[in-house]
Amino acid sequence: MKYSLRRIILPITFLLLTYGFWVSPDFKEISAGVAIFLFGMLSLEEGFRAFTGGMLEKILRRTTNRLWKSFSFGVMATTIMQSSSLVSVITISFLSAGLIGLAEGIGIVFGSNLGTTTGAWLVAGFGLKVKISAYAMPMLVFGMILIFQPSKKLKGAGYILAGLGFLFLGVHFMKEGFDAFKDTLDLAEYAIEGLPGLLLYALIGIVATVIMQSSHATLVLIITALAAQQLSYENALALAIGSNIGTTITAIIGSISSNEQGKRLAGAHLIFNLSTGFIAIAFIHQFMLMVDVLCAWVGIAADDFALKLAMFHTLFNLVGIMVMLPLIGRLVDFLEKNIKAEQNKTVKPKYLTDSALEFTGTAIEALRKETTRIYHNSCDIIAQGLSMTTQSIFSTVPLDDVIKRHNTVIDYDVDAAYVEKIKGLYGDIIIFSGKVSVENEAVEKLARIQSANKKIIMALKDTKHLQKNISNYMGSDNGYIKDEYNNLRKRIARVLRRLNRLDTEQQSGASVLSFDALKVRLQEESSILHKRLERLIRANHISPEMGISLMKDAIYADEIVGDLIEIGSSLFYCDETDEVEAEHLIALDDDEIDEIIESGVSK
């Protein structure tokens, strides 16, 4: 049904437009203006995407830790990029990847609603008063030359320049079209007064924006029509209110492929714009009066309806923000209560969404967060595989006491836990990694995350091997072998505890390089254990069979702690700072660790 409806809509639209073009050349010009304007928006978005590889992410990470900061970011980003849609997409992407919280995301959306009103000012104040098509031509030429450059950023700058050129050209065609249109047909004759007019035109505004997916395009169309006196002022205001509500469609579409956080953000966007729309409609006369007063105060002529519309657009968005901003906390509670995360027995990916794939930075961060989830799950499996719990390992109780407390075997199926908690996620990570468009600077990061995933799987495999003998010897009558196996458990538990501390206290000044000292210490302990083992066998304290098992299991334990350290250094320190990257470059490899051990300090 849906598919056949879609198949019919497109040809009907084409037929209607063709008929319209045939009947009225002015309508053709206006439509071409809208099409060029929309193409300009697409080009502008493409251009700004080229800069999202680093700069935008860095700004977003640093400027969204407080509500007022995220609000300001929304205002600034939308003012500069002139696209609330792109800001919405970026915000959903960051939210899905877990880089920002819901309250901060809502702050950005509120800010972007205010930022988008600058577009109306630009078109009404500059676009209609200056012959902007004269600026469009050189922009298009320079833009195109830049688009053909090999540098990604130059290409991006080219798209931005060409995008602006197309926007200007689109506004020019719309303006010319409406100017010519009024000689043949006066649309203002169809103006509807009062509440019915307000509601009908608001609805038209919603529909037009949903179709064009750009409130900017609708608003420019309204302003140019208003300037050509093809629309009554009241109806234009209603259209602007409608376009404000219709613009939420971009966030709604964007959230379809995102997780519950993205959906909550789209919900917040819709609630905010609907509330603002209702306020504007309910108090339309008060708003109009306020616009008149403010316009007279700043020197805008009483008959300059285009600028008055821009003032109205800013004013009602500002009022909406003032009303909704104190309610953000309640809005977050409401959305979290009503849009819930999917519950499932087997673990599902939380961050690997299509919207996180929009930008390389968010995709990498989503992968890192998902891998960290796998790591946390694997800590549980390793702990229980060694007949302990993460709760006691991560506590402040001395590890000797933890081992003493957990002196009975826990019947735990490592394989079943792997299938339930790891396997599915790991598969999703592999699929997601294949979809990430890796750029120069991201190659290393992606490789580190992939390596961390492999190490997790290897550590679990070794835990499974180790579990068998630990279960056998934990209750052994031979105190020597029992102690040695408890030493292996303690060794792994110590690394898990240390990593947990580093994971939860990442700001404490520790770094990637601090793992090297840990590696040296553990390797040294390992060689001590092997020497002790030889002594135990020679002294007949343990049987040769026990010795062989212990030797094999000591190697498994070595591998587990080695893998865990690698996982920690790959996952915990991931800030996009040049220092972290440099630390990864100079972190010591296995040969260098051996060099330190052999240098005799540790003897």
Next chain:
Amino acid sequence: MKLKKALEAVNSYFDLEGSLSKEQEKGLDKVLKKLNKKELSLQEKLAVETDSIKLKHLEQALKVIHLQRKKGMQLLSIMRKEKS
């Protein structure tokens, strides 16, 4: 002169590979300075430490930092040579 500097800044911004290696160099420089400070503070601690186990751990940490610094300095000099 100002124009020349501005042009260089614009060029380096658009030259992705160039700016990447510059960032790496800057990062390495910062890390080496931090390691140097850490090495000095460890040496000070080592001079006053009397406990044999703690002494051994400090010596070990010092060795690690020394090797990390050596590796970093080698990398930095390679980077600078390549640049020139």
